[in-house]
Amino acid sequence: xxxxxxxxxxxxxxxxxxxxxxxxxxxxxxxxxxxxxxxxxxxxxxxxxxxxxxxxxxxxxxxxxxxxxxxxxxxxxxxxxxxxxxxxxxxxxxxxxxxxxxxxxxxxxxxxxxxxxxxxxxxxxxxxxxxxxxxxxxxxxxxxxxxxxxxxxxxxxxxxxxxxxxxxxxxxxxxxxxxxxxxxxxxxxxxxxxxxxxxxxxxxxxxxxxxxxxxxxxxxxxxxxxxxxxxxxxxxxxxxxxxxxxxxxx
Amino acid sequence: xxxxxxxxxxxxxxxxxxxxxxxxxxxxxxxxxxxxxxxxxxxxxxxxxxxxxxxxxxxxxxxxxxxxxxxxxxxxxxxxxxxxxxxxxxxxxxxxxxxxxxxxxxxxxxxxxxxxxxxxxxxxxxxxxxxxxxxxxxxxxxxxxxxxxxxxxxxxxxxxxxxxxxxxxxxxxxxxxxx
Numbered sequence: 185x186x187x188x189x190x191x192x193x194x195x196x197x198x199x200x201x202x203x204x205x206x207x208x209x210x211x212x213x214x215x216x217x218x219x220x221x222x223x224x225x226x227x228x229x230x231x232x233x234x235x236x237x238x239x240x241x242x243x244x245x246x247x248x249x250x251x252x253x254x255x256x257x258x259x260x261x262x263x264x265x266x267x268x269x270x271x272x273x274x275x276x277x278x279x280x281x282x283x284x285x286x287x288x289x290x291x292x293x294x295x296x297x298x299x300x301x302x303x304x305x306x307x308x309x310x311x312x313x314x315x316x317x318x319x320x321x322x323x324x325x326x327x328x329x330x331x332x333x334x335x336x337x338x339x340x341x342x343x344x345x346x347x348x349x350x351x352x353x354x355x356x357x358x359x360x361x362x363x364x365x366x367x368x369x370x371x372x373x374x375x376x377x378x379x380x381x382x383x384x385x386x387x388x389x390x391x392x393x394x395x396x397x398x399x400x401x402x403x404x405x406x407x408x409x410x411x412x413x414x415x416x417x418x419x420x421x422x423x424x425x426x427x428x429x430x431x432x433x434x
Numbered sequence: 435x436x437x438x439x440x441x442x443x444x445x446x447x448x449x450x451x452x453x454x455x456x457x458x459x460x461x462x463x464x465x466x467x468x469x470x471x472x473x474x475x476x477x478x479x480x481x482x483x484x485x486x487x488x489x490x491x492x493x494x495x496x497x498x499x500x501x502x503x504x505x506x507x508x509x510x511x512x513x514x515x516x517x518x519x520x521x522x523x524x525x526x527x528x529x530x531x532x533x534x535x536x537x538x539x540x541x542x543x544x545x546x547x548x549x550x551x552x553x554x555x556x557x558x559x560x561x562x563x564x565x566x567x568x569x570x571x572x573x574x575x576x577x578x579x580x581x582x583x584x585x586x587x588x589x590x591x592x593x594x595x596x597x598x599x600x601x602x603x604x605x606x607x608x609x610x611x612x613x
Contacts, residue, residue, distance in 0.1 A: 296464040375450075403461050406451035410501040419451045 230260065242279075245323030252329065283322065283330035286314055291341075291354035299403030300355030301422035304328075304343065307352055324350075347371050351422055357402050362387075362395040367420060374424040375408065375417040438492050441479055444472060447493075453501035455510055469511040474520060478535040483579035484524070485512065485531045524581075532581060536574070541586035544574055546595065549611050560601075560608045561587070 240247045290310050294302055308324050315322065331352060334341040340356040347368035353359075359367075365385055370376045381392040396418050399405040408417040437443060446452045446468050456462040476482070476493055485491055487508050495502030503511075512531045515521035519537060524530040536544065545564070549555060552569045559567070565583060570576045575583075587609060590596050596611045 296460065299461075400458050400461075403458060406456055406461060407454055408451040408501075409454045410450055412500065417450070419449070421449075424449065 226258070230255075230258075243321075245321050245326055249323060249325040252325075280326070280330045280333055283311070283326060284334050286311055287327065287330055287352075288334065288341075288354075290314070291352065295354065296403075298421040299405075300353060300357065301404055302352050302354070303422055304350040304352055327352075346423075349423060355402075357404075362391065363399060366395055366399065366418075367423065370418070370420050371423055375419040377415045377417055379415065438476075439480075441476055444468065447472070447496055448499055450499050450501050453496070453499075453503055453507065455504070455507050466511060466514045470514055470518075470520070473511060473515065473533070474535045477533045481577055483533055483582060485533060487512070487529050487531065532579070534582070538582070538585050538589055541578070541582060542589045545586055545590065546613060548573060548575055549613055554611055555613045556611065558608055558610045560606055562607075564609075 234241065234251075237247070237251070241251050242248075287307065290307060291300065291302060294310070304324055304327060308322065308327050311322055311327065328343060328350075331341055331343055340354065342353045344351050344353055344359065344364075346364055349371060351367075366376060366381060369381065369384055376396075378389060378392050378396065381387060381396070382389055385392070396405065399418070399420070400407065404422060405418045405420055408419055411417060452465055452468070456465050473485075473493060477485075487505065494508060509528055512521055512523075512528075515533070516523060516531070520534050522532045522534065524532050548564070548570060554569075561580075561583060564570055564575055565578055565580070566576065587596065587598055591598055595613055596609045598607065598609050601607050
């Protein structure tokens with residue numbers, strides 16, 4: 185458009201801006217309405233789906249996990265609140281809260297044995313023992329989900345990965361890289377020796393002993409002087425399948 | 435699960451570090467606790483009253499994992515029982531230990547129950563009869579250690595529930611109940 189001088193030109197420009205703005209608002213409104221409509225449809229579809237597969241979600245851990253994944257993808261958290269549609273429909277909030285309480289309970293009761301670090305698999309099997317047969321199966325995914333909800337309590341519940349294994353930590357101990365590497369090394373046999381740590385990780389003996397002493401002090405390791413080669417072994421109840429399920433029965 | 439005869443061994447029995455005294459206090463406390471329970475449980479089910487520290491004792495070694503308790507370990511666990519009144523050293527050198535899976539007081543109550551069950555309220559029985567008579571068969575008194583039995587009877591005597599009288603030999607020591 186050729187620029188025209190004078191008041192008339194300015195007025196035309198202002199009028200054009202108004203027109204554009206109106207048009208823009210209209211388009212935006214149409215878009216929002218469309219989005220709202222889509223969301224409503226989506227929500228009702230999701231509800232429909234959840235209603236239809238209610239029993240599967242409750243009883244089948246694999247299905248439950250996939251359902252959660254789907255919800256996460258679209259930004260819906262069925263566990264965000266115990267009130268409202270999801271909780272009423274599925275009672276799924278209660279399920280995880282209950283699981284959370286049981287997990288805390290198990291972690292506390294086995295703490296004297298494992299120093300507050302427990303293998304996720306073991307936690308799950310203890311959880312299953314405790315829940316017996318009722319109310320369907322519990323998967324590791326369910327455990328992880330319940331633990332992630334415990335984080336809001338600020339109680340230091342955390343899942344850490346060591347090598348291939350997942351460990352659940354219920355004490356505020358900070359494990360540094362050295363400790364993690366030792367735990368990873370110990371997964372092969374359940375124990376390590378100072379020699380082995382020095383050799384396999386190429387550490388000085390001071391570094392190895394220091395890290396092992398810390399793990400001992402934290403109650404995460406136990407010494408064993410009974411092997412006939414005379415070398416002290418450091419065992420880690422949190423990764424040995426043998427140890428920490430004892431406390432649960434007593 | 436590993437077994438000793440009919441006795442089910444706990445899982446920690448197969449975990450080697452439990453056979454070494456732990457240096458860290460909290461870990462050691464839990465270790466001692468588990469061993470105390472195991473020793474009492476085992477003695478109760480197997481009717482064992484005396485543990486000799488230098489003798490073979492099935493709980494003190496586990497051939498499956500090739501571990502056995504050191505002398506310090508044995509003494510530490512038994513001492514823990516002693517300090518709780520669940521065991522007593524029988525000599526100064528701590529070589530023999532009397533295990534009280536029932537305290538003396540509880541044994542005394544068991545004797546009183548036995549008296550009631552068999553209508554012996556005003557009768558005379560020999561001490562040997564209490565340990566091995568037909569009435570005691572199937573009760574916990576059957577085969578009870580002589581030392582423990584004597585201690586329980588003395589306690590009851592102090593309370594005026596019975597009178598002990600000595601015979602010419604240990605076999606004909608007897609008691610007269612007056613419950």
